Amino acid sequence: xxxxxxxxxxxxxxxxxxxxxxxxxxxxxxxxxxxxxxxxxxxxxxxxxxxxxxxxxxxxxxxxxxxxxxxxxxxxxxxxxxxxxxxxxxxxxxxxxxxxxxxxxxxxxxxxxxxxxxxxxxxxxxxxxxxxxxxxxxxxxxxxxxxxxxxxxxxxxxxxxxxxxxxxxxxxxxxxxxxxxxxxxxxxxxxxxxxxxxxxxxxxxxxxxxxxxxxxxxxxxxxxxxxxxxxxxxxxxxxxxxxxxxxxxxxxxxxxxxxxxxxxxxxxxxxxxxxxxxxxxxxxxxxxxxxxxxxxxxxxxxxxxxxxxxxxxxxxxxxxxxxxxx
Numbered sequence: 001x002x003x004x005x006x007x008x009x010x011x012x013x014x015x016x017x018x019x020x021x022x023x024x025x026x027x028x029x030x031x032x033x034x035x036x037x038x039x040x041x042x043x044x045x046x047x048x049x050x051x052x053x054x055x056x057x058x059x060x061x062x063x064x065x066x067x068x069x070x071x072x073x074x075x076x077x078x079x080x081x082x083x084x085x086x087x088x089x090x091x092x093x094x095x096x097x098x099x100x101x102x103x104x105x106x107x108x109x110x111x112x113x114x115x116x117x118x119x120x121x122x123x124x125x126x127x128x129x130x131x132x133x134x135x136x137x138x139x140x141x142x143x144x145x146x147x148x149x150x151x152x153x154x155x156x157x158x159x160x161x162x163x164x165x166x167x168x169x170x171x172x173x174x175x176x177x178x179x180x181x182x183x184x185x186x187x188x189x190x191x192x193x194x195x196x197x198x199x200x201x202x203x204x205x206x207x208x209x210x211x212x213x214x215x216x217x218x219x220x221x222x223x224x225x226x227x228x229x230x231x232x233x234x235x236x237x238x239x240x241x242x243x244x245x246x247x248x249x250x251x252x253x254x255x256x257x258x259x260x261x262x263x264x265x266x267x268x269x270x271x272x273x274x275x276x277x278x279x280x281x282x283x284x285x286x287x288x289x290x291x292x293x294x295x296x297x298x299x300x301x302x303x304x305x306x307x308x309x310x311x312x313x314x315x316x317x318x319x320x321x322x323x324x325x326x
Contacts, residue, residue: 006074007059008088012131015086016138016207024094028143029107031136032100033154033196034076035178036062040116046082049125058114059087066099075099076112078135084127086135101155101174103162108153109139117179129183133196137203147201149189154178156187279306283313286320293325 001018002009010018039062045052058081063074073091077098080086092098100110113132115122124132136152145151155177156168165172167189176187183199185191205211279287293301319325 004056005060006063006089006091007056008090009055010086010088012084012086012134015135019138019142022094026095027107028109029151031139031145031152032098032108032110033152033178034100034110034112035117035182036112036114037116037177039114041082041122044082044114049083049127051082055081055085063091071099076110078109078111080111080113080128080131080135082114082125082128084131086131101158101162102160104158104164111135113178117182118176119181121181124183133199133203136200137207140200140204141207147197147204149192149197152197152200154187154192277307277310280313283317286317286325287313289320289325290316
């Protein structure tokens with residue numbers, strides 16, 4: 001909750017408790033539904049749902065525009081930002097009649113939703129949509145209003161002089177407000193009954209039954225998405241198990257290969273140790289004679305006589321005794 005200048009900025013989660021504490025002396029019979037058209041997501045410099053423009057600069061800009069038009073204060077009682085935050089006009093508190101629909105403002109609260117929701121314009125962010133539903137449900141709860149097209153009214157259902165029409169009628173309606181693509185359905189009576197009002201009624205039921213948002217039962221579409229997510233988790237687990245098994249098999253293979261190499265090394269060392277021996281006494285004279293032999297360049301014929309096999313020493317001794325080395 002932040003207060004700055006002429007506005008109080010609330011989180012969605014703070015609005016209902018704040019509303020309960022307000023003393024409203026005038027009767028409230030209708031809740032107006034508007035979009036600002038200007039400012040909108042473009043002027044707010046919205047990137048990935050986050051606005052670069054300061055929120056209070058936006059709110060004060062609207063107020064200054066309304067004052068320059070000759071109004072006594074900010075036109076609306078409440079503004080709902082694209083990030084879901086709820087702005088209360090301190091200069092147009094709930095006890096003051098709004099300047100929302102000419103000729104139809106008595107006993108009404110004016111709510112402006114930041115954005116331009118005509119077709120091919122802004123697409124309302126999910127968090128803003130959730131706040132819009134929550135704000136109207138909280139107001140309906142606070143002022144004991146039924147959810148229907150007589151209590152929650154679109155600006156498009158009125159003429160410029162405030163005469164109520166049977167529906168949005170191009171050429172007769174004062175404005176397209178809250179937008180020809182509002183809540184994805186549009187600004188007609190049928191559209192309101194199809195999407196927006198049922199969503200507000202559902203939220204009102206949740207509030208009056210003290211159901212936490214996380215405890216709400218899943219809708220069929222939410223359940224389907226959850227089941228898809230569960231299947232994805234199962235598939236990932238299966239892949240992970242496969243990779244883990246492959247890792248274990250590879251590890252076991254490396255371990256077995258290492259053990260095999262070690263065995264071969266030990267066998268080689270054993271064989272070498274069996275064949276390598278010190279110069280036996282019987283062969284010393286022959287080996288000495290052999291090491292004294294030189295080739296034609298003067299290099300020893302054998303310069304490493306130690307550690308040879310028994311066969312080597314036996315052969316050298318026989319050759320020596322046969323007179324080959326003398």
